[in-house]
Amino acid sequence: xxxxxxxxxxxxxxxxxLDAVRRRIIAAIAVVSLLSLMLVDxxxxxxxxxxxxxxxxxxxxxxxxxTGAVTYAVLGLxxxxxxxxxxxxxLAQTLADGSATLALAxxxxxxxxxxxxxxxxxxxxLATGAVLLGGTxxxxxxxxGLPMRPALMAGVSCAVGAVTLAALAMTASLxxxxxxxxMLVFVATGAVTLANLLGMxxxxxxxxxxAIDRFGPxxxxxxxxxxxxWIDEVxxxxxxxxxxxxxxxxxxxxxxxxxxxxxxxxLRD
Amino acid sequence: xxxxELAAVSKRYGSRTALAExxxxxxxxxxxxxxxxxxxxxxxxxxxLLGFTGPSGGGVLLHGHDPMDPAAREGVGYLPERLVxxxxxxxxxxxRLHGSLAGLTGADRDHEIDExxxxxxxxxxxxxxxxxxxxxxxxxxxxxxxxxxxxxLLLLDEPTSGLDPIGIRxxxxxxxxxxxxxxxxxxxxxxxxxxxxxxxxxxxxHEGRVVASGPLVxxxxxxxxxxxxxxxxxxx
Numbered sequence: 448x449x450x451x452x453x454x455x456x457x458x459x460x461x462x463x464x465l466d467a468v469r470r471r472i473i474a475a476i477a478v479v480s481l482l483s484l485m486l487v488d489x490x491x492x493x494x495x496x497x498x499x500x501x502x503x504x505x506x507x508x509x510x511x512x513x514t515g516a517v518t519y520a521v522l523g524l525x526x527x528x529x530x531x532x533x534x535x536x537x538l539a540q541t542l543a544d545g546s547a548t549l550a551l552a553x554x555x556x557x558x559x560x561x562x563x564x565x566x567x568x569x570x571x572x573l574a575t576g577a578v579l580l581g582g583t584x585x586x587x588x589x590x591x592g593l594p595m596r597p598a599l600m601a602g603v604s605c606a607v608g609a610v611t612l613a614a615l616a617m618t619a620s621l622x623x624x625x626x627x628x629x630m631l632v633f634v635a636t637g638a639v640t641l642a643n644l645l646g647m648x649x650x651x652x653x654x655x656x657x658a659i660d661r662f663g664p665x666x667x668x669x670x671x672x673x674x675x676x677w678i679d680e681v682x683x684x685x686x687x688x689x690x691x692x693x694x695x696x697x698x699x700x701x702x703x704x705x706x707x708x709x710x711x712x713x714l715r716d
Numbered sequence: 717x718x719x720x721e722l723a724a725v726s727k728r729y730g731s732r733t734a735l736a737e738x739x740x741x742x743x744x745x746x747x748x749x750x751x752x753x754x755x756x757x758x759x760x761x762x763x764x765l766l767g768f769t770g771p772s773g774g775g776v777l778l779h780g781h782d783p784m785d786p787a788a789r790e791g792v793g794y795l796p797e798r799l800v801x802x803x804x805x806x807x808x809x810x811x812r813l814h815g816s817l818a819g820l821t822g823a824d825r826d827h828e829i830d831e832x833x834x835x836x837x838x839x840x841x842x843x844x845x846x847x848x849x850x851x852x853x854x855x856x857x858x859x860x861x862x863x864x865x866x867x868x869l870l871l872l873d874e875p876t877s878g879l880d881p882i883g884i885r886x887x888x889x890x891x892x893x894x895x896x897x898x899x900x901x902x903x904x905x906x907x908x909x910x911x912x913x914x915x916x917x918x919x920x921x922h923e924g925r926v927v928a929s930g931p932l933v934x935x936x937x938x939x940x941x942x943x944x945x946x947x948x949x950x951x952x
Contacts, residue, residue: 449790450819458816469804545800549861552766552794552871553817554786710784714768 449554456559456566459550463567466540467533473571476529480575483525484582487518491586511591512677519583519598520670523605524640526576527666530609531616531632533568538709539620539628548714561709565617565702572609580605593677600673607698608666612636614701618708636666643667646684664697665690718777719744719869719900720765725774727760727924734760736924737774742917744868747891747901749911749932752921753950758904759797761921762873765902766794779869790819793867797874797904799858803847807838807857810846811864818865832860835890851878859890869900876910888914908942918942922950 538561541547551560584598620628639659644667646660669690672683720742727735735757742748750758763769764776767783781788801810815825833839836856855878862870876884891901891914905911911918919929927949928935936945
């Protein structure tokens with residue numbers, strides 16, 4: 448009897464998670480994440496006193512929203528990049544080592560296989576992101592009095608961004624060598640972040656960067672939008688609903704693209 | 717009833733033609749040897765049958781379905797030529813994974829895993845990691861996974877590769893056992909003696925074309941061996 452696609456997905460996703468856990472890069476990710484959290488712990492202990500910003504003396508507590516938002520956004524973007532880096536090999540490796548062909552000789556759909564691999568890499572990236580962002584949010588809330596809800600919304604936004612980047616990286620990895628895919632992940636995330644920042648801080652953001660900001664995945668914009676209750680001065684262009692829809696559409700389109708491309712890939716054993 | 721069918725199938729990779737209008741129908745329950753020199757298109761034919769790639773022309777049917785449809789691959793056991801198994805897994809865990817993908821669950825799955833391990837002589841290596849096994853033992857594990865789910869069609873690509881003489885004889889017995897259960901077998905090989913012993917029909921591929929096909933006794937002349945016939949067919 449042919450098992451259901453959901454049963455096959457569960458079986459393959461479990462294997463994909465174990466594969467991801469066994470990768471050598473995981474140790475490096477764990478160390479970097481731990482160091483980041485320790486750094487956040489150290490930085491957030493300093494909640495009293497004064498600093499000089501643009502020649503003006505300001506209370507640290509008054510700029511806690513800014514520093515908290517920047518810290519949170521940087522760690523959020525790191526979690527998104529991590530999802531892309533992990534996904535850049537997670538499907539391609541199974542094609543290279545022949546395990547994909549053995550599985551796909553069974554009554555397993557190409558989509559089921561690809562989505563299971565995507566889920567495997569995402570579970571690790573999202574778990575890391577949850578620990579990093581959750582820890583940071585707790586520190587910021589307990590020590591600087593920042594509300595938790597914006598952090599939660601920004602965390603969800605990071606998760607959606609991670610799905611987008613992971614699915615796109617996995618698709619690219621079917622054609623590019625791993626190092627090129629990883630480079631692409633960094634370059635693409637950097638370009639989108641820069642475009643989003645220009646869109647937030649300049650009124651005349653045009654050209655390619657303007658187009659990326661208006662039509663690309665709102666990786667940074669969506670985080671800034673979620674964290675806007677922490678920071679008064681930032682103007683996020685576009686309506687929150689439009690940004691949320693665009694974010695969701697990019698994630699969905701990236702998954703569909705992965706499915707459509709993997710269906711046509713020639714498997715070699 | 718036809719288990720699998722290639723109907724005027726062509727496959728091109730850029731300017732290179734791997735298969736040119738190949739037609740082949742394998743009746744259910746038969747055992748067919750796909751013969752040919754290196755690069756003749758044997759592996760390409762198997763890849764088309766499993767939906768790993770699509771044809772450039774013609775049609776492929778597996779159990780009456782397009783091989784890209786997962787339903788077509790239900791009840792198919794496959795042993796690839798280049799068998800690379802995940803070294804980090806134990807033998808039993810690897811077989812569990814493939815048992816699950818074949819639709820086996822719970823006690824049935826474990827029972828069948830025990831059966832195929834016993835059959836292929838790897839029962840005492842169940843806990844060993846695949847990375848610790850020799851080439852011959854890995855080939856036995858490959859056979860074991862192909863036999864999971866009691867397949868009605870076996871696609872075997874160079875199945876005796878890496879096996880010692882005892883393993884080769886065992887493999888012959890396993891294939892014969894599968895045939896007795898009514899399983900259709902398609903063996904791709906260039907070891908003629910093996911095909912002669914396990915198959916009742918052959919198809920000879922040369923430069924992407926079928927140059928001869930039919931019952932062994934018809935393709936091979938009365939006063940020649942299979943090797944003589946093969947060389948006659950591929951050298952023209």
